[in-house]
Amino acid sequence: xxxxxxxxxxxxxxxxxxxxxxxxxxxxxxxxxxxxxxxxxxxxxxxxxxxxxxxxxxxxxxxxxxxxxxxxxxxxxxxxxxxxxxxxxxxxxxxxxxxxxxxxxxxxxxxxxxxxxxxxxxxxxxxxxxxxxxxxxxxxxxxxxxxxxxxxxxxxxxxxxxxxxxxxxxxxxxxxxxxxxxxxxxxxxxxxxxxxxxxxxxx
Ligand code: ZN
Numbered sequence: 612x613x614x615x616x617x618x619x620x621x622x623x624x625x626x627x628x629x630x631x632x633x634x635x636x637x638x639x640x641x642x643x644x645x646x647x648x649x650x651x652x653x654x655x656x657x658x659x660x661x662x663x664x665x666x667x668x669x670x671x672x673x674x675x676x677x678x679x680x681x682x683x684x685x686x687x688x689x690x691x692x693x694x695x696x697x698x699x700x701x702x703x704x705x706x707x708x709x710x711x712x713x714x715x716x717x718x719x720x721x722x723x724x725x726x727x728x729x730x731x732x733x734x735x736x737x738x739x740x741x742x743x744x745x746x747x748x749x750x751x752x753x754x755x756x757x758x759x760x761x762x763x764x765x766x767x768x769x770x771x772x773x774x775x776x777x778x779x780x781x782x783x784x785x786x787x788x789x790x791x792x793x794x795x796x797x798x799x800x801x802x803x804x805x806x807x808x809x810x811x812x813x814x
Pocket of ligand 1: 667785
């Protein structure tokens, strides 16, 4: 399986990183080895002094597809989740400045937190999902999928022009504002509405 991540999908987050608003979705991949194993702590890697959390709504693909039209995209997923796109921001900034790919900053071991899944049928509208991240019991990020520049079905259409989607692939749909640094002993908990979908400790 593969993980397809979307960058710069919420206006407020684009502003906080002083990025330009893209004309097309920004896409990058993470390998399956980046998934943080269940019940394991997240270890801050020794190559970064500035690892950030980015809470994101996840979509799990349940059918193989290529060139999927957005009208049919809803048939390609039936579970929604929540995760963290951990980012070594210092390393990413150095790579971005040189125009180099971001993988070392985003695709390292443990950099993808994948929480529990909820059936799509739980939601009245996947374009109005309220989600949040608590760090040490304080809400640090909160979002609503209605604020995405590209909605879930539009992302599936766009991604599948380039990459065949396969069963089990996961889409990280981008982070809202409020990203920040983690330090040892932080506890991160992710919520969709009132459902806690992950709880991890930073080491
Ligand atoms: Zn992200």
